[in-house]
Amino acid sequence: MKKGISLALVGLLAAGSLVGCGSKPAEQSSTGGSSQPAPSNNSSGGEKSGGSSSIEEVTIAVAHATPDSETSHYHAFATKFKELVEKNTDGKVKIEIHPNGELGGEREAVEAVQIGTLDATITSSGPVGNFAPLSNAFDFPFLFRDKAHAYKVLDGELGAEVSKQLESVGIVNLAWAENGFRNITNNKRPIKKPEDLQGLKIRTMENKVHLDSFKEFGAAPTPMAITEVFTSMQQGVVDGEENPLSVIVPQKFYEVQKYMTLSGHFYSPALFVINKSKFDGFSPELQKILIDAATASRDYEREFIANLEDKYIQTAKDSGMEILTASEYDQAAFQKASEPIYKKYEAEYGEFIQKILDTK
Template identity: 45%
Template sequence: MSFKKTAQIIRATTVSVMISGAFFASHAQAEPEILFRAAHSSAPTSTGHKAFEFLDKELREKTNGRIGLEIYPNSQLGGEREAIENVQLGNIDLTFASSAPVASFAPEFFAFDIPFLFSNRQQAYAVLDGEIGTDIMNSLKDKGIVGLAYWENGFRQLTNSKKEIRTPDDLAGMKMRTMENEVNIATWRDEGANPAPLAFNELFTALQQGIFDAQEGPINLFYDMKFSEVQSFITKTNHIYSPWPLLASPDKLATLSAEDRAIFDAAVKDATAYQRKLAQEADDKAEAAMTNVKFTTLTPEELSLFVTKAAPIAELVKEKAGADLVDRLLAATKK
C-alpha cells in the first residue's frame, strides 16, 4: 500500500472518530436521511457559521427533515487547509475557507490576492458572481472539489500589538503573520514587515505569546476570534477583499436526486445572500464593540504609499494564476 493511500486512510479514520465523538457529545436534532458534515475554522458567532445554520434550517424545512447539516466550528476537524483536503477525501462534505489556502489547490484563486483590487463590495460581488468568478470556481472541478458560492470574509485590515501604523515605514521590524500563501508573504515583505505564514487555528496563541506582532484580516473575524485581547491597533487598509469560497464534496452531491439537488442549490443561494448581508453589518458592529482597540483611518496620501509598495505583486500573481485571468480581472475592476 502506498504512503499516500495509508495517509488518506489514517486521516479518514481520525476524522471519522472525531465526527462520531462530536456527534454523540451534542444534542442535535434527529439525524436526517442525508446529512452533510460541515466544518470550518471560525467561531460559532461568525457570519459563516450562522450561514451554515441558516442552510441547515432551509434544507430541513424544504425537505421535511430529510436533508440537513451537522456543523463543526472552531477547527474541530482541522484548520482551513485540512478542511479543504478532507472535502477532497470525502471525510467532510462542506466547508468555507479563505481564498488564500484554496489557491494551494487551484492557483487561479491567487488572483484574489492582488492588493487593492476591489474598491467596494458591489464591485467584488459583480466580479465574483459573474463570468470571471465562475471560471475561477470551476478550476476546482478537476481537484475533487465543487465550488458552490462565494461567501464573504470581508475587506482585510492590518492589526498589531505595538503601535499605530500609518505608513509602510511603521512596519519596519514587525513580525507579521500572513495567510499560508506566498503572494501574501511577498506583499507584506514589500510593504516592509517581516512576514511568515501560520495556520489560522494557531494564530491566537501565536499572537498571545508574542511570536507575531501583527496580522491582517477582516474586522468582524478579528472580533469573533477575540484577537482584541492580544492586539490593540487596527489600521483600515482594505488591502484585500477576501471571499470565503463555499466548497463541497462531489461524491456527497452525487447522492442527491435531481429534485434534491435543485432544493440544495436554491438553499445555498439563499444562504449566500443571508451571509453577505450579515457580513456587511458585522464590521460596524464589531468596531463599535471593541472600545479597547484604536482604529486608524488612513488619509488618501497615506493609503497611496501602501498601494505603491504593493503594485509589483500583480506580476507575481500573473505567474501564479495566469496572465490572461489577471488581465481580465484588472480590466473588470478598472485597475
C-alpha cells in the same frame, strides 16, 4: 469605502492582449462516481422542494474555523444553510455543523473535503490556491474597487472559472461567500505607511500572493492556520495579523492586540465547498436544493457582515484597541509598494487580473 487600484498598477497590466472568458458558470453536477449508495433519481430537478418523496435521507457534515457565536459570519452562513436545507427537505436532509476549527484549520478542512473524509466546509480563499491556482488572482492588493465589484466578479464568469478548476480536483464550490476587506492589527505601533511594518512579524494566510505582498510592505510574514493565531499573538510568536473585521472581532483578537489600521489592503472572498463525489451522488432535486440554499446563505452572510461592521469597530474600540481609520493611513504608499507584486505575477495571472479590472 471605495477600494481602488492605482493607475500605475492598471497600466502595468494593460499591455498584454486579453483572451475571452469563454466560460459559462460551472455546472454543479458531473459524472464522477460516488462512494454513497446510488440515490433514487426518479424526480425531475424542476419540482418544487419541500417534502418530495424522491429526496433521500442523508446527513451532511459542514465544518468551519470561526466561533459559533452570534457575531460569527461563517456560523451565520452555516446556520442559515442548515435552516433552509432542512426546511426544504422536510427534515430528510440533516446539516451537522462543526464550528471553532474542531475538525482542523481551513487547509485541513479543504483537503478533507477533497478526499471525502469531510462533506463540506466554509473557507477563506487562502488555502484554495493550492487546489485551484486561478483563485490566487483574487488575492492581489487593492484589486477590487468595492464590494459590488467583488460580487460581480465572483458571482459571474470569472468566479465560475475558478470553480471549474476546483471541480477538476474533486471539489464543488456551491457559492462564493465573504470575509470582507482585510485590516492590519499589531501590538507594536500604529501602521500608517509601509515603513511602519518594517521588521514586524505579521501572520498571513497560507497564500503566496499575501506572503509576497507583506514582504514588499516591509513586514516579516508568517503563515499559519487561523486556529493558531490568537495563541501565537498572546505568546508573542507574531506581533500581529491581518484579517477582516468579521474575523478580528468574533475571534476576540482585541484581547491580545493594541493597534488596528482599517487598511482594506485585500478583499477576501470565502467559498462553500462540498465533496464532488458526494454531491454527484445526490438526486438532481437535492442538488438544486443545496445550490439554492447556498446562494441564499451567501446573500444572507454578506448582508450580515455589512450590518455588523460598525458594531465590530465599536466593540474593538470599547475593548481598548487604537484604530487608525481609512482616511488616516497612506493608501497611496501601500499601492505603490504593491506594484512589484503585480510585475512578479504578470505572466501567471496578468490576463485574468485584467479581466477582473475590466469587470463593471
